[in-house]
Amino acid sequence: QVQLVESGGGLVKPGGSLRLSCAASGFTFSDYYMSWIRQAPGKGLEWVSYISSSSSYTNYADSVKGRFTISRDNAKNSLYLQMNSLRAEDTAVYYCARALRARYGMDVWGQGTTVTVSS
């Protein structure tokens, strides 16, 4: 079935790094735009980053620009988020989600992986 599964979350100290992965299955991954969205404890949703289907375009929220890098490997059906210089305010559940086209919304989401930044 169509599925996105995130991994790579954990506890990291401020200033540290972490790499999140999102494994896709059950659909043609290379057809879809992908995004990372995060949700801090008890808070709302915050879009983090976007990558086009062929990796031609990427973009980031101002809050993570210059610290996070999104990438994908269509041959491995995988999406990644390299997170550097982590701060306490990056603590959140991180979701990956797909969109065939922006106008169709994010129709499949992963279950999320938790990142905690604390000393």
Added chain:
Amino acid sequence: EIVLTQSPGTLSLSPGERATLSCRASQSVSSSYLAWYQQKPGQAPRLLIYGASSRATGIPDRFSGSGSGTDFTLTISRLEPEDFAVYYCQQYGSSPPEYTFGQGTKLEIK
């Protein structure tokens, strides 16, 4: 940057009642790029509405979306017990490509 403001913050209703949730944008948004999501505790969000008014696959017809420009509405015609959740609106801007979410409306049982 477009800001989406949802109201009310919390809506208390009973099963069987009609729910009307609002999403107001700080500047005009293309209807094609306005979506609504439902999120229950401990779960990932679920796409309900895209293109302001099109229901996503498997979404019951008691959910409907409307609006244009800066004002958008999600309506749930008759609330079922499983509809009590948090609802988010989202817009997509293409230059550069980015998404913005509203702060959410919590729909709770009265």
